[in-house]
Amino acid sequence: MHMADALLSPAVGGTMWAGSLGVIVYCAKKLSGKMDEKMIPLMGVLGAFIFAGQMINFTIPGTGSSGHIGGGMLLAILLGPYAAFLVIASVLVVQALFFADGGLLALGANIWNLGIYPAFIGYPLIYRALVKKSSNTKAITIASIISVIISLQLGAFSVVLETKLSGITELPFSTFLIMMQPIHLAIGLIEGIVTAGIILYVRSLRPDIVDNLEVVKNTYSAGSLKKVLIIMSLLAIITGGAFSWFASTNPDGLEWSIEKIYGKPEVPERGNPVTENLSKIQEKTAILPDYTFPSKGEEQEKSPSWPAVDTGTTVSGIIGGIMVLALVIVFGMGIRIMNRNRAKT
Amino acid sequence: MRFDEEFFNLGYLDTLSYKDTFVHRLDPRIKIIVTLIFILFVISFNKYEISGLLPFLLFPVFLLTAGNIPLKAIFKKVLFISPFAIFIGIFNPIIDRQVLIAPFGIPVSGGWLSFFSIIIKFILTVSTALLLIAVTSFPGICEALSRMKMPKLFVIQLLFLYRYIFVLLDVALRMVRARDARAFGNKGKDIKTFIRLISVLLIKSIDRAERVYQAMLARGFNGEIKVLKKYKLGFTDLIFGISSVLLFYIFRNYNISNYFGEIIKR
Amino acid sequence: MSHHIVELKDAYFTYPDGTEGMRGISFKIFHGESVGIAGANGAGKTTLLMNLSGHLIPTKGEVSIGEITLCHKTRQEIRRKVGFVFQRTDDQLFMPTVYEDVAFGPVNLGLPENKVNERVKNALEMVGCYNLKDRPPHRLSEGQKRSVAIATVMAMKPDILIMDEPASNLDPRSRRQLINLLNTFEHTKIIASHDLDLILDVCERCIIIRDGKVFADGPSEKILLDESLLEENGLELPLTRQFYHLKRSS
Structure with a gap:
């Protein structure tokens, strides 16, 4: 395997x-x-x-x-x-x-x-x-x-x-x-x-x-x-x-050392170290939360349990992600076309 | 049939690696190092990360297009995602049901996030590994390894392995075709036949090794094999290396997707 | 006739399992001669070639190349004088690229880098394959592989060229090119083959081996046209001569 x-x-x-x-x-x-x-x-x-x-x-x-x-x-x-x-x-x-x-x-x-x-x-x-x-x-x-x-x-x-x-x-x-x-x-x-x-x-x-x-x-x-x-x-x-x-x-191993060298990682607004660690503990203990997929009403009260969640960031993440993908594809196609033109001349 | 397909895929990737483009001409050492750094950056993201990973697609796309590699050569393999990654990843949505985000009011659990994160990491790392060999010939990689102080015996082992893979695959393919031509359904593919088949392949291989050794002796082999030095670390190589790593660093520390999103929303 | 370069004196070779590959073979080959070795499967052709090139050492009798008699001590020296082109090109070409493969021998001779490069270039140009130098062997056609295999040997500047079935697996055009190539070499050549047409085209002399012994030895033109002698040895008239016969008899 x-x-x-x-x-x-x-x-x-x-x-x-x-x-x-x-x-x-x-x-x-x-x-x-x-x-x-x-x-x-x-x-x-x-x-x-x-x-x-x-x-x-x-x-x-x-x-x-x-x-x-x-x-x-x-x-x-x-x-x-x-x-x-x-x-x-x-x-x-x-x-x-x-x-x-x-x-x-x-x-x-x-x-x-x-x-x-x-x-x-x-x-x-x-x-x-x-x-x-x-x-x-x-x-x-x-x-x-x-x-x-x-x-x-x-x-x-x-x-x-x-x-x-x-x-x-x-x-x-x-x-x-x-x-x-x-x-x-x-x-x-x-x-x-x-x-x-x-x-x-x-x-x-x-x-x-x-x-x-x-x-x-x-x-x-x-x-x-x-x-x-x-x-x-x-x-x-x-x-x-x-x-x-x-x-x-260092629970996150190299991630931690990279953070240490390069400064704060991806989500700067995550809050102070205490809440961060708390959330980590929470995440670790809640492996099998008694939770079924929520109706839209329930989800409001559950989501605050994860401090990093910020609906605003998420939406821009999705929109931005799609944009990044589009740009990458355009970039790739650009090189392809350049190559083809060069091959012709 | 699986065997033929694997064999042809291997040959296809190998053929591509002998093209002559900008990325093919880069020093293999730089390509190996940059690729490894790329992989380290990618998997250093936390297990729920998705948007931050997307900009990293730029690197494989660059290798693909600048190396003039047909998309389907890589795409098919990546689509055929390792069953193991899926197998392990699919438990995450089942076990981790905590809702973490709710974009546009749709709740998404942590398990699904981490599952997709695994898949994206998988696509990034697998496509880059395949592209590395597609834009660097195997002997080039061996040269790089030898110059990066890998033990010579191991480098020579890799070179001999590479040389005889194609020869033995051909022998094995012919044997399998002969078996399958006479095997109806699964009869003839049983363990007993298999043991005989593979034993004959083993004997043929050992005999071949003996003949190769004779051929080496005939040309004065005395235990030493020189690994050719062809590449030279140049200015372009350094520029490529530094700018790639710089870009990875930026992607790792600033979530480009989020920035783009913010701009759009405004 | 000039000084002889290869001599066998009542040479025997017995394999560890008791199989007798050579049972008293004697002959002399002179400078610049090209000699074909023919015989049925299992007659002992390959054993003979292996004994000529120092891969095997006669269990009885004597093999000498030039002034040197083959024994454990001299086998390295003999290998330097004798260039052996193996029957299977995939066994002969073991390095990752054509260039490195041709360079393998000269590097082992301890030549400096510029000399190695020169030898590789000359050898590859001789067989018309210099443009293939960066290719890996598995990307060559069988004919190209054969030419490169010859180049690997020529780069060693051998005195004698020994080939085992050089034309096997070649298509007709590659075979013809090979024959033309062989005819340009002025080396002493010893070629074992079932392809009697090739022997007829390349070698002026032919030795027929049977049961580990020399059965016949003489000018190719004479031996290879002796139908009854060939038939006795599981061989047939060269194709070109069969046609000739047909024309004559009709």
């Missing part, structure tokens, strides 16, 4: 960007110089493979609807954590640019949600622990399913957390969670089965490929996992701590 720009606050988006960027730099550092040169084209082509593979759909048993693979765990199994993370990140970059899947600010969150968990938790901690060199079909299948499910649950949980912390949605945390987690349990089960199926089928058709990849993978991933986990958890604690501090001291 891709996170979207429109659902993120700058603070959350920025934090996730910083986190993902940090891990990208770390992985690249970890790999460069140490890995087999073969990995360079292999990573690129496998990224393209995941990209193409995600476009092939299949029927989900029992539902009749269709789905496609995510491929994060598959990459981790094939390439090992560091290379897999870079490949997943690169695929998400291309999707964000060419398909606008999520958007550019949400890209950081998406790389984190879809990359970190399979590459650094699902594969090394679960899959590797369950699958030994001589493992049979059953072990591989079970390991894939469990590792994929756990990675996806963590990913889905992160989506809920990020959205909720951004404060754009009105959905209560628990409701949101109940909506997201079970769906991803089902998705994870299918993805796990498919992942195991691919690994096993490739192994039966071309055992040499699987063996070769093991060799290539081992050139760089030997022995350093414990350190990674320590760094990872430290990173998580630090970012988490910094983030919650930031979030608690």
